[in-house]
Every structure is written in C-alpha cells, then in structure tokens.
Amino acid sequence: MSKIQKNKKEKESSLYAAAYDLFTTKGIHNTAISDIVKKAGVAKGTFYLYFKDKYDVLDKIILDKSTEILSLAINKTNLKQFLSFEEKLFYFINCIIEYLKENKLLLKLIYKNLSWGVIKKACKDYKEINEIFYMFEEGFKDLDREEVEKILFMIIEITGSVCYSCIVLNEPTDIDEMKPILFETIKKII
Amino acid sequence: MSKIQKNKKEKESSLYAAAYDLFTTKGIHNTAISDIVKKAGVAKGTFYLYFKDKYDVLDKIILDKSTEILSLAINKTNLKQFLSFEEKLFYFINCIIEYLKENKLLLKLIYKNLSWGVIKKACKDYKEINEIFYMFEEGFKDLDREEVEKILFMIIEITGSVCYSCIVLNEPTDIDEMKPILFETIKKII
Amino acid sequence: MSKIQKNKKEKESSLYAAAYDLFTTKGIHNTAISDIVKKAGVAKGTFYLYFKDKYDVLDKIILDKSTEILSLAINKTNLKQFLSFEEKLFYFINCIIEYLKENKLLLKLIYKNLSWGVIKKACKDYKEINEIFYMFEEGFKDLDREEVEKILFMIIEITGSVCYSCIVLNEPTDIDEMKPILFETIKKII
Amino acid sequence: MSKIQKNKKEKESSLYAAAYDLFTTKGIHNTAISDIVKKAGVAKGTFYLYFKDKYDVLDKIILDKSTEILSLAINKTNLKQFLSFEEKLFYFINCIIEYLKENKLLLKLIYKNLSWGVIKKACKDYKEINEIFYMFEEGFKDLDREEVEKILFMIIEITGSVCYSCIVLNEPTDIDEMKPILFETIKKII
DNA sequence: AATGAATGAGCTTTCATTCAT
DNA sequence: CATGAATGAAAGCTCATTCAT
Numbered sequence: 001m002s003k004i005q006k007n008k009k010e011k012e013s014s015l016y017a018a019a020y021d022l023f024t025t026k027g028i029h030n031t032a033i034s035d036i037v038k039k040a041g042v043a044k045g046t047f048y049l050y051f052k053d054k055y056d057v058l059d060k061i062i063l064d065k066s067t068e069i070l071s072l073a074i075n076k077t078n079l080k081q082f083l084s085f086e087e088k089l090f091y092f093i094n095c096i097i098e099y100l101k102e103n104k105l106l107l108k109l110i111y112k113n114l115s116w117g118v119i120k121k122a123c124k125d126y127k128e129i130n131e132i133f134y135m136f137e138e139g140f141k142d143l144d145r146e147e148v149e150k151i152l153f154m155i156i157e158i159t160g161s162v163c164y165s166c167i168v169l170n171e172p173t174d175i176d177e178m179k180p181i182l183f184e185t186i187k188k189i190i
Numbered sequence: 191m192s193k194i195q196k197n198k199k200e201k202e203s204s205l206y207a208a209a210y211d212l213f214t215t216k217g218i219h220n221t222a223i224s225d226i227v228k229k230a231g232v233a234k235g236t237f238y239l240y241f242k243d244k245y246d247v248l249d250k251i252i253l254d255k256s257t258e259i260l261s262l263a264i265n266k267t268n269l270k271q272f273l274s275f276e277e278k279l280f281y282f283i284n285c286i287i288e289y290l291k292e293n294k295l296l297l298k299l300i301y302k303n304l305s306w307g308v309i310k311k312a313c314k315d316y317k318e319i320n321e322i323f324y325m326f327e328e329g330f331k332d333l334d335r336e337e338v339e340k341i342l343f344m345i346i347e348i349t350g351s352v353c354y355s356c357i358v359l360n361e362p363t364d365i366d367e368m369k370p371i372l373f374e375t376i377k378k379i380i
Numbered sequence: 381m382s383k384i385q386k387n388k389k390e391k392e393s394s395l396y397a398a399a400y401d402l403f404t405t406k407g408i409h410n411t412a413i414s415d416i417v418k419k420a421g422v423a424k425g426t427f428y429l430y431f432k433d434k435y436d437v438l439d440k441i442i443l444d445k446s447t448e449i450l451s452l453a454i455n456k457t458n459l460k461q462f463l464s465f466e467e468k469l470f471y472f473i474n475c476i477i478e479y480l481k482e483n484k485l486l487l488k489l490i491y492k493n494l495s496w497g498v499i500k501k502a503c504k505d506y507k508e509i510n511e512i513f514y515m516f517e518e519g520f521k522d523l524d525r526e527e528v529e530k531i532l533f534m535i536i537e538i539t540g541s542v543c544y545s546c547i548v549l550n551e552p553t554d555i556d557e558m559k560p561i562l563f564e565t566i567k568k569i570i
Numbered sequence: 571m572s573k574i575q576k577n578k579k580e581k582e583s584s585l586y587a588a589a590y591d592l593f594t595t596k597g598i599h600n601t602a603i604s605d606i607v608k609k610a611g612v613a614k615g616t617f618y619l620y621f622k623d624k625y626d627v628l629d630k631i632i633l634d635k636s637t638e639i640l641s642l643a644i645n646k647t648n649l650k651q652f653l654s655f656e657e658k659l660f661y662f663i664n665c666i667i668e669y670l671k672e673n674k675l676l677l678k679l680i681y682k683n684l685s686w687g688v689i690k691k692a693c694k695d696y697k698e699i700n701e702i703f704y705m706f707e708e709g710f711k712d713l714d715r716e717e718v719e720k721i722l723f724m725i726i727e728i729t730g731s732v733c734y735s736c737i738v739l740n741e742p743t744d745i746d747e748m749k750p751i752l753f754e755t756i757k758k759i760i
Numbered sequence: 761a762a763t764g765a766a767t768g769a770g771c772t773t774t775c776a777t778t779c780a781t
Numbered sequence: 782c783a784t785g786a787a788t789g790a791a792a793g794c795t796c797a798t799t800c801a802t
Binding site for chain 1: 257302305306307310339341342343344347348350351352355361362365368371372375378379
C-alpha cells in the first residue's frame with residue numbers, strides 16, 4: 001500500500017473512530033458532522049470524501065460492530081469442544097451477552113438500528129459469520145434451511161431484545177437475573 | 191365543560207393528531223414543529239402552550255398508543271370464554287399482532303421507543319391494563335409476582351420484536367409465516 | 381377609597397413589586413412580562429391595564445426609588461443639628477452611600493438609568509426633595525440658583541458614579557476605601 | 571497576508587463596522603443580528619464565525635473605542651510641551667471631552683458600558699495607554715501607585731459622567747458651560 | 761486529496777400584544 | 782375590570798453542504 005493510500009485509510013479510520021466515540025457517548029442526534037471532524041482532526045470537506053452523511057458512517061459502524069460481536073463469539077466457540085449442540089449454542093449466546101455487558105454504550109447504539117437484514121449481510125460478506133449457520137444446520141439436521149433460519153432469527157431477536165432491556169434500561173431487572181429464564185426459553189425453542 | 195375548555199382540548203388534540211400523522215408518515219426526524227402546527231391549523235406559539243418540544247408529544251403518543259393497543263386486546267379477550275390459560279393468552283397475543291398488522295406505521299413509530307418501563311407505567315395508570323397481570327397471575331398460580339413479571343416481559347419482548355421485524359421490515363419473512371414458530375415458542379415459555 | 385379602587389391599587393402594587401424584584405435579581409433584559417404577571421399573580425392582560433410596557437414600569441421604579449433614597453437621606457439629615465454646611469452635606473451624602481451599600485441590587489438597577497432629569501423631576505413632584513436645594517442655597521448664599529445647581533449636579537454625579545463602580549463592580553477598590561478621597565473631593569468642590 | 575486571511579479580516583471588519591453603526595444609531599436593543607449581517611453584506615452564519623453573540627461584538631467595540639479615545643488623547647498630549655502637570659492634564663482631559671463632543675453617539679453607546687475594569691484592561695494590552703499612568707506618576711511623585719490610581723479613577727469617572735450627562739442628555743446644561751466647574755473640580759482634586 | 765471559510769435555509773423558541781369571554 | 786388562550790412576527794442559532802484555494 002502506497003503512502004498516499006495509507007494516509008487516506010488513516011483519515012477514514014480516524015473519522016470512523018471519532019464518529020463511533022461521539023455516537024455512543026453523545027448520541028446520534030446530538031452529534032454534528034463538525035463535531036466528528038473536530039475530533040478526528042481533519043477538515044470538514046474531508047468528511048464528504050469518505051462518507052455521504054452522518055447516517056452513512058452509522059450504517060458502517062453498525063455493520064462492522066455487529067459483525068465483530070458475532071465473529072468474536074463464533075471464533076471463541078469454535079476453539080472449544082462441546083458434548084451437545086445445546087451446550088455449544090449456550091456458550092455462543094453467553095459470549096454475546098458477556099460482550100454486550102462490557103459494551104453497554106455499543107449495545108445502546110446498535111440495537112435500535114440493528115436488523116435481521118444487517119446480520120444476513122454480515123453473513124454474506126464474512127465467511128466466519130456463516131459458520132453460525134453451519135452450527136445451526138448441524139444442530140437441526142432434519143429441518144430445511146428456511147426453518148433453521150427462523151429459529152436462529154428467533155433466538156437472536158430474543159437475546160438482543162432481552163439484552164437491550166436488561167443491560168441498557170435495567171428493566172425489568174439486570175441481565176444476570178434474566179439469564180436463567182432466557183436460556184430456558186432458548187432451550188425450549190430448539 | 192366550558193366553551194374555552196372545550197376549545198383548548200380541541201387545539202391539543204389537533205396538535206397531537208397532526209404530530210401523530212406526520213411522525214408516522216414522514217418520520218420524527220423529518221417532522222418540524224412548523225409542519226405540525228401547519229397541519230393542526232394553529233399558530234406556532236400554541237404548540238408550546240401544550241408541549242415542551244417534539245419529543246414531548248412523541249412520549250405522549252407512545253404511552254397513549256401502547257396503552258390503547260394493550261387495552262383493546264385485553265378488552266376483546268375478556269369478552270370471550272376460554273378453556274385454558276394458553277388459549278386465552280394466544281388469543282390476546284393474536285389480537286395485538288393483528289392490530290399491529292393493520293397499523294404498520296404505528297408499529298414503526300412506537301416499537302423503537304417502547305420499553306418495559308412504558309408498559310409498567312401504563313399498568314399503573316390504567317386499570318384495564320392491569321388485568322393483563324391478573325390474567326397472568328391466574329395462569330401461574332404457583333409462581334410469585336416477580337417470576338410472573340419476567341415471563342410476561344419475555345413474551346411481550348419476543349412478540350414485539352418479531353412483529354417489528356416481520357411487519358415493518360419483512361425480515362426474515364412475513365408475520366403470518368412467523369406466527370407458528372412464535373406461538374410455539376410462547377407455548378414453551380409458559 | 382372604595383373596595384374596587386383598593387383592589388385596583390393592590391394589583392398595580394403587586395405588579396410593581398414583582399417587576400422590581402425580577403429586574404433587580406434577573407436583570408431587565410431577562411425579565412419578560414409573563415414573568416412579572418406570574419410573580420404578581422395576575423393575568424397577562426391586567427399588566428396592560430396599568431402599564432404601557434416593561435420600560436414604563438422601569439421608569440416608575442427609577443423615579444420612585446430615586447425619590448425614596450433622596451427623601452430618606454434628607455429627612456434623616458433634617459433631624460440633626462450641624463455646626464457647618466459642610467458637616468451637614470457630608471452627613472447627607474453618607475446617608476445615601478450607606479443606603480446604596482445596603483441595596484446593591486437597587487443601585488445596579490437604577491444607576492444606569494438615572495439621570496439628572498429624573499432628579500429634577502423628583503424635586504418638582506416631592507416637596508421633601510426640594511429641601512435638598514434649600515440646604516444648598518443656604519450653603520452657597522452668594523451664588524445664583526444656576527451655579528448652585530451645577531455644584532449639586534457635580535456632587536451627585538461623582539457620588540453616584542463612585543458608588544456604582546465601587547459597590548457594584550468593586551473597582552478600583554471597595555467603597556469604604558474610596559470614601560476618604562471622595563469626601564475630600566467634595567470638600568474641595570464646595 | 572494571504573488572500574484568504576485578508577478576506578477573513580475584511581469580513582470581520584465589515585461585521586464590526588455594521589454592528590457599530592447600528593448600535594449607535596438604532597441602539598443595541600433594537601439591533602438584531604440579521605440587521606448586522608444584512609448591513610455587512612455577509613451571511614448569517616458568518617456572524618457566528620467571528621462573534622459569540624451581539625454582546626460579544628459590543629464588548630469588543632467598547633474596549634476598542636475606549637482604547638482609541640485614550641490613545642488619541644495621550645498621543646496628542648505627548649506631542650506638546652507643558653509648563654506644569656496640571657496644564658498637561660487639562661490638555662489631556664480636554665482632548666477627551668472634545669473627542670466625545672464630536673462623537674455623541676459613541677459616547678452614548680460606550681459610557682453606560684464602560685468601567686474602570688475596561689480601562690485597566692486597555693492599559694495592560696496597549697502600551698500607549700499605560701503612558702497615562704506614567705504621566706500621573708510623574709505628577710504625584712510622593713504618592714504610591716494605589717493612591718495615584720484612585721485619583722486617576724476619580725478624574726476619569728467625573729469627566730465621563732459629566733460628559734455623558736451634558737453631551738448626551740444636555741443636563742443640567744451643555745458641556746461647554748460645565749467645563750469651568752469641571753476643570754476647577756479636577757484642579758482641586760490634584 | 762485536503763482544506764475550512766462561507767453560506768443560507770431552516771430550525772426552535774420567545775414574547776409582546778390582542779380580544780373573546 | 783380581569784382573564785389567559787391564542788397569536789405570529791421575529792429573534793437567535795445550527796449545520797449540512799459547497800467550492801475556491
């Protein structure tokens with residue numbers, strides 16, 4: 001990579017990082033592009049060389065971070081051996097929950113903007129994420145892909161919404177108290 | 191009610207209605223207070239006699255509409271006789287789903303802003319909503335209030351997030367195709 | 381005075397008092413008529429029955445309070461016996477200074493809006509104030525009215541501006557440290 | 571200076587000039603920022619690139635113009651030779667008075683907002699102004715700095731307030747009629 | 761490619777004033 | 782006389798976007 005190309009990547013990264021920082025701490029609504037460029041240490045016009053607008057960076061952040069979470073969880077899971085699919089799935093889900101517990105601000109940012117569509121896009125673009133599907137297909141050998149997808153969707157949805165409510169809002173209680181019933185529910189789903 | 195009082199209520203209602211209309215069709219972000227007052231046919235200053243800002247109306251709308259949905263569903267449910275708690279619950283949940291299917295824009299508006307906290311507030315303020323708790327307590331006679339609340343939370347969360355994804359985004363499929371697995375999940379939860 | 385007339389006077393006084401309170405604490409610029417009527421406990425429209433606008437009340441306050449200060453000082457002075465005009469004048473000036481020291485907020489309010497014209501108006505309308513002129517004419521028997529007025533003007537101006545600077549702004553020092561040189565100056569003027 | 575830097579200075583100056591013009595002719599209260607930018611021929615946003623708000627420009631104007639007046643007077647004074655400190659001081663004060671006579675609107679604008687603090691700031695920032703202090707220290711060789719400052723303060727205060735009253739309000743008479751007694755007073759002070 | 765001064769549309773909010781009750 | 786809801790002009794201020802350098 002040439003020096004110029006490297007410089008470009010650096011500008012983009014610093015804009016991205018600044019936007020992430022501001023979105024999570026001040027909120028999307030309260031973050032102006034002038035805030036982002038100031039934090040990134042670049043000129044205003046430079047922003048428009050790399051992003052269309054505020055929501056363009058946001059979309060990239062959401063896709064990126066969602067991918068990262070799932071990727072971390074699946075990688076960690078694949079390092080271990082499990083006696084059953086259930087055990088493996090629980091470990092995987094727990095990785096996600098623990099990550100979100102540590103990254104409350106990130107959870108707050110992405111959840112309201114995360115959709116099944118984003119996850120499917122992540123699956124298409126990143127091989128590792130697709131391994132989640134393999135894991136599920138292995139667990140439900142007698143079901144067709146569509147059914148498996150629905151089950152995965154249900155589990156992700158319920159995990160996501162419970163995490164958001166418990167971790168971000170502390171409602172109806174904290175996540176550790178909710179975990180037993182969440183896992184029991186997932187157990188019943190599969 | 192005096193003529194003035196009636197007039198006041200009318201102004202407030204027309205502002206509320208205009209805001210609801212614009213929020214659902216154009217989105218919150220794209221709706222300016224000047225749009226709201228124009229649509230409501232009142233002066234700009236009048237808005238500030240009744241609401242603090244845009245988000246003040248929004249909060250009122252969310253609380254109101256959430257209450258309305260739950261209220262409608264529980265009232266409809268209470269008109270019928272059921273053989274079992276499960277049957278009753280399914281009917282109740284189905285009422286909500288069918289309502290949301292018919293009011294896609296409303297769902298889009300409130301879901302991302304709805305929280306368990308709002309629902310609990312609705313329960314406190316409106317007797318009818320509290321009947322949902324009675325229904326659940328009757329269904330789970332051997333559990334304490336806290337446990338019952340967690341189950342109710344799980345069911346509402348999963349119903350809400352599935353509805354949002356399927357009805358608003360059509361992901362991963364439409365709500366009718368998702369219903370069987372949703373109900374099966376709920377059945378397993380209880 | 382009839383009950384109705386009494387009621388009217390009460391409304392006016394409460395508006396006046398509220399305005400005075402707000403002007404001194406929040407400043408004229410930051411006080412709206414709606415603040416005044418709220419504090420006075422009357423309706424907005426009522427304000428316009430008694431005053432033209434914000435500055436109308438202000439003018440009344442300035443005239444009133446200026447008169448009050450001068451009136452208090454001259455009355456207090458007239459209760460005593462003095463060996464010389466100088467002694468009498470110093471006592472009189474000191475009364476004003478001590479009063480302003482105790483009413484810093486009032487000083488802040490009126491000084492910037494006080495003028496020689498206001499004082500002359502006060503003299504015309506209130507007999508007591510005119511006694512200040514008598515005092516001076518007695519002190520300068522060989523000068524004509526015009527010359528006496530100039531001297532009085534000089535003394536009032538210098539006292540007022542020194543008080544404002546020292547009491548309100550504490551510049552260049554506090555009033556007690558400035559008093560010696562102020563009195564010395566006045567002594568030299570007469 | 572680059573073209574851009576020159577352009578920037580020009581914008582700022584035109585805003586400053588427009589504000590000065592409007593403040594003196596229409597008053598601060600009656601001048602809106604939109605008036606200033608219209609007169610300056612720049613966009614509204616440009617105003618906020620250079621000033622925080624209306625009062626920010628005002629502060630700059632007051633500091634600037636006060637400095638200018640004092641600077642002009644001291645420079646003019648330093649060009650001449652005098653037989654005594656008194657003569658020198660009278661010449662200096664007279665320069666100020668004559669300037670204010672010619673700039674009635676400026677006097678009206680700054681006097682009510684001028685304070686000893688502003689003058690001291692001007693002294694710190696501009697070497698020339700400090701020469702006023704040198705002049706005084708030379709005149710009062712036997713007094714310490716603090717005492718000299720008090721005397722200077724008294725003279726400036728009395729000159730300022732007499733000028734304001736006589737030039738702006740024509741009370742109690744015009745400045746030329748007041749001059750003899752003013753100078754006599756100053757003479758007695760020193 | 762990068763800059764950042766300049767723009768001006770458009771937002772929120774205030775508030776003096778009116779007038780039907 | 783008194784009220785206070787309603788008005789709407791006009792204020793302050795923001796900020797995405799452009800474009801000459």
